[in-house]
Amino acid sequence: MEPESLESERERERTRARRLEKLRFWRTACADGMPVATRHNDESEAPPLFFFHGDWDNGGLYMARLAAELPCPVIGLAPHLDPVPPTVCAMAQDRLPAILAAQPEGPYRIGGFCNGALVAYEAARLLLAQGRAVEVVLLVAPPSLNALRRYRGLLAWAERWLGAGPEAPPARRHRLVVLMGQLIKLWRLSGYALTDIETVMARKRRLRASARARLDPRQVGKQNEIAAEAAILHRRRALLAAYEAAVYPYAPAPIPARLVVFGTGLNAAGRPAPGYDAAYDGRAWAELCPQAVCVPVAGDHYTCIADHVSDLTRAMSLALCAGPDPARRGAWHGPVLAPVPERARFSG
Missing domain, CATH: 3.40.50.1820 (Alpha/Beta hydrolase fold, catalytic domain)
Known part of the structure; x- marks a missing residue:
């Protein structure tokens, strides 16, 4: 590819990236x-x-x-x-x-x-x-x-084993959430072949690398953009954890x-x-x-x-x-x- 064409392609990619970033922040504002x-x-x-x-x-x-x-x-x-x-x-x-x-x-x-x-x-x-x-x-x-009879039975057993019923202290309920979360991950992976699991893990690594890049001062010019990105990531992780804590123990x-x-x-x-x-x-x-x-x-x-x-x-x-x-x-x-x-x- 000619140098001019290459630079033009890079500029189009930078423009697209800026538009995507604006869209992400706009969607957060909508929420x-x-x-x-x-x-x-x-x-x-x-x-x-x-x-x-x-x-x-x-x-x-x-x-x-x-x-x-x-x-x-x-x-x-x-x-x-x-x-x-x-x-x-x-x-x-x-x-x-x-x-x-x-x-x-x-x-x-x-x-x-x-x-x-x-x-x-x-x-x-x-x-x-x-x-x-x-x-x-x-x-x-x-x-x-959550609707599976086996899952509801396993959840009832875990609540008794951990003493983590609906009225239990938050620390015990948290242990129940962690346990059910690990079991759910294993359950979801049960239908995957080894090569499928490797593909999933590779994709997760790329997503984590992309998130780190958006917080890297060497790749992001403005400090306020890094702070805004960090706030979005923190908010999303907090919401995801809160909803998992509510959904995993739900029967x-x-x-x-x-x-x-x-x-x-x-x-x-x-x-x-x-x-x-x-x-x-x-x-x-x-x-x-x-x-x-x-x-x-x-x-x-x-x-x-x-x-x-x-x-x-x-x-x-x-x-x-x-x-x-x-x-x-x-x-x-x-x-x-x-x-x-x-x-x-x-x-x-």
């Missing part, structure tokens, strides 16, 4: 400024869908397009940022007033994505415990290990409601994720809730709700339009075990 409840599609007279978007990184930016393609009003419910409640139940309990203020009487339509899917499920359980009607619960790419209880789970079987890196995002085959949630329906959707853990949002909303619309009448639900009634998707190709 900081997001209200507890955001309304979409208010012109529709259908019952609203309360959707826990779970996006504490970007403030639920995907919600506008998701709501635009659904046939009903959508009320996006934000995740907690500061402080983060210690349990999934506490998160759901804190969002119930927003649900009841927007819709005092049921039946309710509840949904959520990723960590928000677990909070949505718990919110539905709390509404049912209050004697309120829940029409349907829609979970998009939920952490499905969902069965609920007498119509449950529809939309899963891809692939994690955020586009790789098969045994047990974590494997809701496409229905085993975990159908065991937990006999009325569960599991629907495979396109994409991976993140792209299913971004790049493939039209496919997802078509499936969600069918579930919403089926309604509570079993005669209209047809194939939506009862567990549906979908074929396991082909194994994704591993690459660096």
Whole structure:
């Protein structure tokens, strides 16, 4: 390549990097400024869908397009940022007033994505415990290990062994979180070949090296940019730790409601994720809730709700339009075990 062309390519790369950095800081600002409840599609007279978007990184930016393609009003419910409640139940309990203020009487339509899917499920359980009607619960790419009977049994055993029940001191609960976190990591790796594990570890090393580079004074010219980057990294790690501490010890209880789970079987890196995002085959949630329906959707853990949002909303619309009448639900009634998707190709 000619020197001029090479310099031009480098300048384009520097410009792209600056734009990406601005986008990262803008998304963080969106997350900081997001209200507890955001309304979409208010012109529709259908019952609203309360959707826990779970996006504490970007403030639920995907919600506008998701709501635009659904046939009903959508009320996006934000995740907690500061402080983060210690349990999934506490998160759901804190969002119930927003649900009841927007819709005092049921039946309710509840949904959520990723960590928000677990909070949505718990919110539905709390509404049912209050004697309120829940029409349907829609979970998009939920952490499905929590629904497995084996996981819930293992969690109960670990709580007894460590003396770390719900009322235990924080130090004991922390030991439970650490133990379940290690077990989850081993569980997720159980379906990987050795070469797959090496690929995953190499990718993690590259991500850590990239993060260190953004904090290196020799590569970043301005000290204020380094400080801002360090603040973003610290915030993200703190939020990730807080949500892991709430999710790992969560054991969902069965609920007498119509449950529809939309899963891809692939994690955020586009790789098969045994047990974590494997809701496409229905085993975990159908065991937990006999009325569960599991629907495979396109994409991976993140792209299913971004790049493939039209496919997802078509499936969600069918579930919403089926309604509570079993005669209209047809194939939506009862567990549906979908074929396991082909194994994704591993690459660096």
